[in-house]
Amino acid sequence: MATPHISAEKGDFAKTVLMPGDPLRAKFIAETFLENPVLVNNVRGVQGYTGTYKGVKVSVMASGMGCPSIGIYSYELFSFYDVENIIRVGSAGALTEKLKVRDVVAGIGSNHATGYADHFNMPGTLAPTADYTLLSTAVEAAKEKGIEMHVGNLLCHDAFYNEGGMQESLEWAKMGTLAVEMESTALYLNAARTGKRALVICTISDHLVTGEKTTSEERQSTFTQMMEIALETAVLMEGK
Incomplete structure (x- = not known):
């Protein structure tokens, strides 16, 4: 069953996968929150685990950095492993004084300075968005846990270091x-193309x-509020 980038077998992944960028954050989530986590993938050190959370089967696997990397892993999970929901749990840089460090943000849409959308050959401009059911469920989970979660558009950028510098992003x-x-x-467009669901939650x-x-x-290890929201969302999504 192995794909070029994932060594797991069919059924090794849960319906919902949490996807941090950092393999060490994936390991932290598995060891901190999941019961009986099992390592199901370690190709290229991209660790994937499956266990249970509140009795619900949940997986967590790293995505690496950037659209090409998460594009590969999310496509293989959606297309070959029967994964229905991917929730990215990552980090982001604030562009507004409305936010402060360690705030949690859910991306309803993804403005982009990346060429990833070009590969879909659409006769117009693609608008990458989160799945509404997944987003509304995460908002519900955040409220239940008493965590303030900001919801709005994100900017997805290919370049961490770019010629325009910080000011270009602030625009x-x-x-x-x-x-x-x-x-x-990449995550939102792959979900749209495969008929699956995706959501980005960032700290x-x-x-x-x-x-x-x-x-x-x-x-790596202190952004636990977004992890808890994502895990509660996985539980609530089990019946949807």
């Missing part, structure tokens, strides 16, 4: 964009306006 705030990350466009790791930032260690 997107004029159009109400909340934060910038590097994976949402603000650094602030492009104020300059505040977190360490790599903090990003």
Whole structure:
């Protein structure tokens, strides 16, 4: 059953997969929140685990960084492993003073400075969006846990270091964009193309306006609120 990038067998993944970028964050989620987690993939060190959360089968697997990487993994999970829902749990940079470091943001849409959408050969401009059922369920889960979760558009950018610098990304705030990350466009478009569901939930790791930032260690193991929202969403989605 193995694909070029995943060594798992059919049935090894749950209906819902949480997808952080960092393999170490995947390991942290599995060991901290899942009961009886089993390593089902470790090709290229991209760790994937399956266990249970509140009695519901849940998986977590890293995506790596950028649209090409999450594009490969999400496509293979959707297309070959019967995965129905992928929830990215990642980090993002705030573009507005309405947010502060460690705030949680859900991306309803994905503005993009990436060529990923071009590969779908559509006769117009694709608008990558989250699945409404998954998003509304996550909003419900956040409210139940008493966690404030901001909902709005993200900016998905191919370049972490770009010639336009920070100011180029900040321009997107004029159009109400909340934060910038590097994976949402590919994930949302793959979900649309395969008829599946996707949602991006991010924690603000650094602030492009104020300059505040977190360490790599903090990003790996302290962004637990978005993890809890995603896990509760997985439980609620089991019957949908």
